[in-house]
Amino acid sequence: MKISKEARRTSRQLFRACMADGKLDESRVSKVVSSVAQSKPRGYIGMLDAFARLVAHEVDRQRALVESATPLAPATQSELQASLSKKYDRQLTLDFSVNPELLGGIRVKVGSDVWDGSVKARLEALKTSLS
Amino acid sequence: MSNILQEIESQIAGLKTAVTKSNVGIVREIGDGAAKIEGLSDVMLNEMIEFPGGVYGLALNLEETEVGCVLLGAGENIKAGDEVKTTGRLLSVPVGKSLLGRVVNALGQAIDGKGDIKGETQYPVEKLAPGIIARKSVSVPVQTGIMSIDAMIPIGRGQRELIIGDRSTGKTTIAVDAIISQAQQNKAAEQGKLKGHKPLYCIYVAIGQKQSNIARVVKTLEDAGAMEYTTIVSASASDSAVNQYLAPYAGAAIGEWFMDQGDDVLIVYDDLSKQAVAYRQVSLILKRPSGREAYPGDVFYLHSRLLERSCRVSENYGGGSMTALPIIETQAGDVSAYIPTAISITGGQISWK
Secondary structure, three states, X not given: OOOOHHHHHHHHHHHHHOEEOOEEOHHHHHHHHHHHHHHOOOOHHHHHHHHHHHHHHXXXXXXXXXXXXXXXXXXXXXXXXXXXHHXXXXXXXXXXXXXXXXOOOEEEEEOOEEEEOOHHHHHHHHHHHHO | OHHHHHHHHHHHHHHOOOOEEEEEEEEEEEEOOEEEEEEOOOOOOOEEEEOXXXXXXXXXXXXXXXXXXXXXXXXXXXXXXXXXXXXXXXOEEEEOHHHOOOEEOOOOOEOOOOOOOOOOEEEEOOOOOOOOOOEOOOOOXXXXXXXXXXXXXXXXXXXXXXXXXXXXXXXXXXXXXXXXXXXHHHHHHHOOOOXXXXXXXXXXXXXXXXXXXXXXXXXHHHHOOOHHHEEEEEEOXXXXXXXXXXXXXXXXXXXXXXXXXXXXXXXXXXXXHHHHHHHHHHHHHOOOOEOHXXXXXXXXXXXXXHHOOOOEEOHHHOOOEEEEEEEEEOOOOOOOOHHHHHOOOOOEEEEOO
């Protein structure tokens, strides 16, 4: 949907107001959404759309999706959490999922970075280098 | 023996696979050869983006949460939701002596059925023109073989001369005649009949033309024995607008390699009005603001940065040169239309009435 420049600017300002020491404040986000939905300024649907996209982008940055072929042991999970948070220099929340298609190893996605150490990716890399 | 060992070791190193880091995005919208991609936080401007199925795209618009990207190949199998990857490479083409005698597309891939081209190296398609320190004034002429031009309005090696005129007035003929004449002079020089003649290689860039016209030019050059000194870069009317927009830059990159080796090159852009039209299409699809005749604001820069790349460089920088013969087609002799006036940085014009 095409939204006006003004609505885009406002949504960016609202998003900035929701940040507290480099982190997204959930209570502020819900407050912003409810007050915008109530007061209904001009182009508020587009504004909320753009706001939602910015929030989703930020949430994605704070979250790591960890895929593995088999469920990971709790000790490995906490180790992964610590090393990833250290690498990215921010507290990440980890979401674990099991994907047997990977065959082995793990695949971690943080924001738009993907660290692929799965057997499937290695086999594919081998396939392209040999063909 | 140690060479073989080294080779084996390097081969093994190439086969080793470790954890790979990549930067990915998700296709949100796709259509008209352009895609909007969410993610790709590390993407560079003009970087190649890898789509599933071996299709590549070019990142042209970097926005707040999205990247506007044009496809360089067929995008029929790409769906919304597909994952794409950055490659860390700018768009580049193979360059080198092996391109002489060949017909390639805007990405430097052979389209003449004579096998793959392995260039000496790769050159980026977009490159800044040499600066004032590297340049030297023009001192050697290009003998076009057309007496009226060589006698009255000689073209120097490293100059730019616009050929402008209506359709079918003979613009392409001048360019092709000049290419054939260079081949004859190069051959005469090789046989020792022409003293002190430095060979002049030719590049013919066909943009938005009929395939039959391009085939005819290739045939003419082959019959005249000029193909062995010539590379043809072809982006025909059936190629995508992106390829038509990129073809002149790819041709310039191929020419720059010769210039960097200290050789002289003649490059013909036939024609740049069609390239401007292709660029207009790309810009409108990417929703860039449009100006006069719906051309985007940077249509002046489109041609000026291309033509600035042809120059004569001093001996310290190899002493090569690149002469450009851009061609512009006018409508009913109107030389004050938008694109003919936009392309005003050439050293002179050959105008057909």
